[in-house]
Amino acid sequence: MRKTLLTLVALFTLLVPLLAACGGQPAAVQPTATTAPTAAPTAVPTTGTTDSSKPRIALVTDLGKVNDGTFNEFAHLGALRAAQEFGLEYKYIETQAQADYEKNIQTFVDEGFDVIVTVGFLIADATKKFAAEHPDIIFIGVDQFYEPGTVTDNLVGLQFREDQAGFLAGALAGMMTQTGTVGVVAGVEIPPVKRFKNAFDNGARYVKPDINLLGVYLPTFIDPALGASTAQQMIGEGADVIFGAGGPTGSGAIKEAAARGVYVIGVDQDEYVTTFANGTAPGADRILSSAIKRVDVAVYDQIKAVVNGTFKGNGIALYEAANGGIGYADYHDTADDVPDAVKRRMEEILAALTTGELTTGVDPVSGDVDPNTIPEPQPFRPADVKLPKIALVTDLGKVNDGTFNEFAHLGALRAAQEFGLEYKYIETQAQADYEKNIQTFVDEGFDVIVTVGFLIADATKKFAAEHPDIIFIGVDQFYEPGTVTDNLVGLQFREDQAGFLAGALAGMMTQTGTVGVVAGVEIPPVKRFKNAFDNGARYVKPDINLLGVYLPTFIDPALGASTAQQMIGEGADVIFGAGGPTGSGAIKEAAARGVYVIGVDQDEYVTTFANGTAPGADRILSSAIKRVDVAVYDQIKAVVNGTFKGNGIALYEAANGGIGYADYHDTADDVPDAVKRRMEEILAALTTGELTTGVDPVSGDVDPNTIPEPQPFQP
Structure with missing residues (x-):
């Protein structure tokens, strides 16, 4: 994760002026005149007796105080906790004006403090300067970004996973909406704001797939009136939950929405405390929570690392759910409005983000949506919703x-x-x-x-x-999409992928260099099996001799058997049956004659060979199977989750676990380990899409443009 953040270094350099109005900048605090007096350092009593051999800790706030509910307060609480827990001397200065940043840092340098915490990205340049000048002092910058490797070893900037915090906010909005419409009033379209907004959208869809999402990026972080008018517009379009993610612009949006009786969600810090004045401002009874960066956790963690001798500077430290760095604020006045089921689900989602079981679907660097990591929806179902029978x-x-x-x-x-x-x-x-x-x-x-x-x-x-x-x-x-009702779905499977696997196995196991397919009627699914079998065999053995025939019936085992006999006479030592009872008749006959065979659709070791008790069971290598169990489970899960889609077909393939190959059973010792490994590799490549079968997945015809280049098997 930290390595990927490097790709944004240049962008962050350009965006620092814009960032000055987003996130860590306290929305309610305005800079005072540059002639304002500098506050004197405040000493904080700690429990126990401080040890002179231990590091002395100091904190310089951004504009504001250590009890203002912003990053200042969270940073102070983290430092205070560390000071009390480890018996450290701790002081802080509350900055009165931006012009005082350097002077305040210098105060603690002169007093011989070992660790100086500075709050907010506006103080980043001053922090970097002093860190370079004083390599014996450790500097911890809250919400500050430094390119790893370009700063001194005594400096670290604390960064946070806005996408995870935004996802939590979206999930809460999705579960609390009554109209089915929610909105995001976001600031300038830069990576941290994109992480909040895009993850909010994904979180809302995660719990309510059919939700209507309104959202806009605004060109400024410091226009509360613009935020308010944008919120009004969203409310007019039906939004009953609004997330503000844009500094004072976003705060203006949620103040306006809350005043109109709409639920709102704050950002970065607990906006119940800041924007809604600890519950005394109008609308405080409508703020559900806030998507917060746990600055207290991060500051405590870094001071603890200093005490333990494990501090690592020279760049950034990333805080996320896994290390307690993000979360959501208390429900405060809306605690009775939020159902217990919603509270439990929020805890579950945070826990899943913490373990990594759940991803946000947003690139944690650029903030763009990442289609490969969007989680499958798990719709919220209130306790009174009836489960299907x-x-x-x-x-x-x-x-x-x-x-x-x-x-x-x-x-x-x-x-x-x-x-x-x-x-x-x-x-x-x-x-x-x-x-x-x-x-x-x-x-x-x-x-x-x-x-x-x-x-x-x-x-x-x-x-x-x-x-x-x-x-x-x-x-x-099979039902042609659009010709059946919305409550009906037919489960279809990528026979070409299953057939390709069967062909690859045959190609690696043949000793004579000749293999055959006894296929049923020449219809698309049978063509998919047969043509892909041929391509799979050539993929691992380009010079292979392929025998194959379509037969006019699926229900003539004797015809299948006589066809297999003919192929054996022509040198085939592996035969694939892909034609119902006709194909099963072929592989029974071939196996009885000592030839290796491969079944189709289901595990024919269990069916055709009576779970290993029928003659020839010791000659069936595997079967090209359709994972019907996976498909049925998947569709029922979709019904439960509210994501079922009928009116046609649902296609199952390697990518969603819908096809595969059966166990080797009695031939497990016959199949070399190298063959088994290659089969696993081929299935994996089909799953990722790296490997194609060379067969049209609809018609079953060979597609010359997608035939894979042979990769001959080398025992």
Whole structure:
């Protein structure tokens, strides 16, 4: 993190004048005349007896006092805590005018203090100057940025993760809005302000994906009237929570909004104390909280490091949730307005940011939105919201038969257990029972019905149209987007990626240099399997001899078997079956003849080879599988979270865990470790998108433009 901050050094240099009006500058304190007298140092009593061998601590405030609720007070509290805990001498000076910065620092230099804390970026130049002149004194600059490696080892600037604080503010706004519209009145569009605003947006969407977000950057930090008029406009557009992130401009916005009865959220410090005068100013009963930088924690931490001999200067120290550097302020007068469920969720979100389990979706340096780290929404559900009841209708078979039935059941069961849902299933005995079984769950009032297999697709589509209040999830069912109701989704899978993996495995395991595919009817999903198998085999073995054929039926095992026999006669020593029972007939025959085989869709070691008890089970290398369990769980989770999208298909691929390959089972010792490692690498490359299959994921045709350059396997 600290390394990435280097990329903004030049930008920060240019932005220092702009920053002077944002964040750490106290909104309510105006500079006094330069002729104002300098305050005398104030000694602070500490517990116990100070030790002359220990460092003496001093603090120079920004304009203002150590009880003004700004960074001054937080820095003072951090220094005071350290002084009391470690028995240190501690004094401070409350700066009266900007012209006094150097004079105040000089006072403590002359008095022989070992550590001098200075508050705010306006005092940064003076701090840097004195640090260079006095290498024996440690300087700690609050909210000050210094390029690492360009300052002396006795100087550190304290920086904070505004994106995490902004995310917390957004989450609170998203849970407290009643209109579904919230707004941000932000200052100049510079990195720290972008971090606040963009993360606020992401935090609001995290708890309320359909939220309406209003937000604007304003060209100044010091125009409260402009902030107020902007807030008025947002309120006119329906905003009932407004976040101010722009110095006095933002404070003007939240004062105006609060006066109009709208909830507001402050920034940097606890604005209940500052902007709302510790609860005495109008509107104090409408400030929910503030997105705060824990300056007290950072100052204490740095003084502790000095005491412990672990202080590191020469740049910046970054404070974030993980080290207690950011957080949110007390709810104060709105404590009774904020439901307990919201308070608990805020604690959970802060905890997840602290552990790193949750990211903000914002680049912590530039402040730009980072699409790769935007967290998946976890909508806030008040305690009185009813959770959905889940039902599953299998295809012919049972929930432990190793087919899509079992995988769908496992996905539904996982979701039910994780989210505390009621869950039932019916095991279909005959195709004629499809509609009757679905009707059973409709009559019992289930909210989500999962149906398995393409044979049940017509019945699923019919019931979805008749019952728009029930969500239907069809496993391995295709519905043209826009032609079905919004409560219906068909789960589709990237057969080309699964086929590519199968081809790569075959290409690495063949000894004769010849492999084959026994495929079913030449339709897109089968073409995706077969063409990608060929490309995967060539990817690892460019000179491979490929045999393959489409057969006119999916339900003729004998035809599959005779086709496999022919391929074996032509030298194939690995055969992939991709054609339902026809393909299964092919791999059973090939395995019985001692040839390696690869299954399809589900783990055929479990199904076709009866969990290892059928002849030939010791010859099945793996299966190219569709992770139906992942897809079903994912869709039910979307229902629970309020992010379900119907009216077509949901595509599952390597990137979302939707495809893969099965365990090696009885052939685990036959497959060299080098092959296993290469398979893991190929799956990882498909997952990241670094590797393409060379097959159109819709039509199944070979796409010459995306065929990957061969990377031959070297045992």
